[in-house]
Amino acid sequence: MAKLYSRKLVIKTKMLPKKETINFILNYSKALKVITIGNMKLETIVN
Amino acid sequence: MATSYQTPDALLVKNYIAGDENALALLINRHQSKIYNFIYSKIADRDIADDIFQDTFIKVIKTLKSNSYNEEGKFLPWVMRIAHNLVIDYFRRNNKMSMVRDNDEFSVFAYIKDDSDNVESKLIQNIIESDLQKLVSDLPNDQREVLVMRIYQDMSFNEIAEATGVSINTALGRMRYALLNLRKTIEKNKINLSV
Numbered sequence: 001m002a003k004l005y006s007r008k009l010v011i012k013t014k015m016l017p018k019k020e021t022i023n024f025i026l027n028y029s030k031a032l033k034v035i036t037i038g039n040m041k042l043e044t045i046v047n
Numbered sequence: 048m049a050t051s052y053q054t055p056d057a058l059l060v061k062n063y064i065a066g067d068e069n070a071l072a073l074l075i076n077r078h079q080s081k082i083y084n085f086i087y088s089k090i091a092d093r094d095i096a097d098d099i100f101q102d103t104f105i106k107v108i109k110t111l112k113s114n115s116y117n118e119e120g121k122f123l124p125w126v127m128r129i130a131h132n133l134v135i136d137y138f139r140r141n142n143k144m145s146m147v148r149d150n151d152e153f154s155v156f157a158y159i160k161d162d163s164d165n166v167e168s169k170l171i172q173n174i175i176e177s178d179l180q181k182l183v184s185d186l187p188n189d190q191r192e193v194l195v196m197r198i199y200q201d202m203s204f205n206e207i208a209e210a211t212g213v214s215i216n217t218a219l220g221r222m223r224y225a226l227l228n229l230r231k232t233i234e235k236n237k238i239n240l241s242v
Contacts, residue, residue, distance in 0.1 A: 015093075017083045017100045022075060025104045029071050034112040041113045 056122035064111055075104065078123050082130055084200050085210060089134045091150065099137060103130045124209030131210050178238055182229050190225035193218050 028045075035042045056074065063070035082103065087096040106129050110116050118125040183191060192211060196202045204222070208215040232238070 014080070015084055015087055016079055017097050021097045021101050022079070025075065025101060025108070026068070026072055028105060029108045029112075030068055032108060032112055034109070036113075043109065043113075 060111065060116065060122055064114065064116070071108070074122065078126065081123070081200070081202065081206075082126055085127060085196070085202070086130050086134060088195055088200060090137065095137065099130065099133050102133050106133075121209075124206060127206065127210040128212070131212070182232055182238070185232065186225050186228055190221045190228065193221040194225040197222055 031045045033044045033046055035044060054073070056077075059070040059074050063074070079100075083096060083100050086099045086103075087093070090096045090099065103126060107126055116125075183194065186194065189211075193207055196207045196210065197204070202210070204215050204218050208218040211218065213221075
């Protein structure tokens with residue numbers, strides 16, 4: 001029987017992060033403000 | 048949305064820094080699969096992979112918003128490097144080596160496409176999957192890492208080099224040795240990958 005080495009084994013996985021994770025990241029991004037005062041960078045989360 | 052795929056990463060990053068929050072959503076949407084699969088391939092746990100994915104983008108957001116980003120034109124490799132470092136931190140914290148094991152949620156070979164419903168074909172496939180899995184897991188870590196990224200995650204050698212922090216020649220060399228070692232083991236042990 002013919003060998004199967006030629007069979008394409010490249011796998012495209014389709015796993016994605018949870019929607020909640022993406023939403024958290026996007027909300028965090030909207031809430032985060034970085035304020036520069038002199039040499040200091042202050043992070044604040046705006047509700 | 049169709050035009051978003053034509054917008055270069057660098058421009059989206061620039062827009063995001065300028066205050067366009069939608070640009071971040073586009074960047075995440077564009078690259079989430081590669082980044083998440085890279086993390087999951089190391090961690091093999093969905094919840095922890097999600098945590099690391101989240102931490103990765105928190106770092107990205109903080110860096111971009113504080114105007115510390117200086118990797119223009121290399122957004123994805125930069126994010127992959129952050130993810131890679133966070134994965135290393137995770138294993139350091141947990142004091143264990145990265146090891147991908149099959150479990151109920153994931154098997155690296157579960158995604159191999161088999162178009163045929165033929166029972167014999169399925170049997171052949173199962174045997175080959177099982178044998179290959181053992182062979183791949185026996186490879187040295189650095190070689191297995193490159194092989195899995197290249198073959199199973201379809202990453203380019205450039206991306207692999209960036210993600211693992213080695214030169215592209217080293218990544219190519221590791222892939223070559225991985226394949227040579229697989230062939231050597233197959234021949235030495237007279238493993239039959241056909242029926």
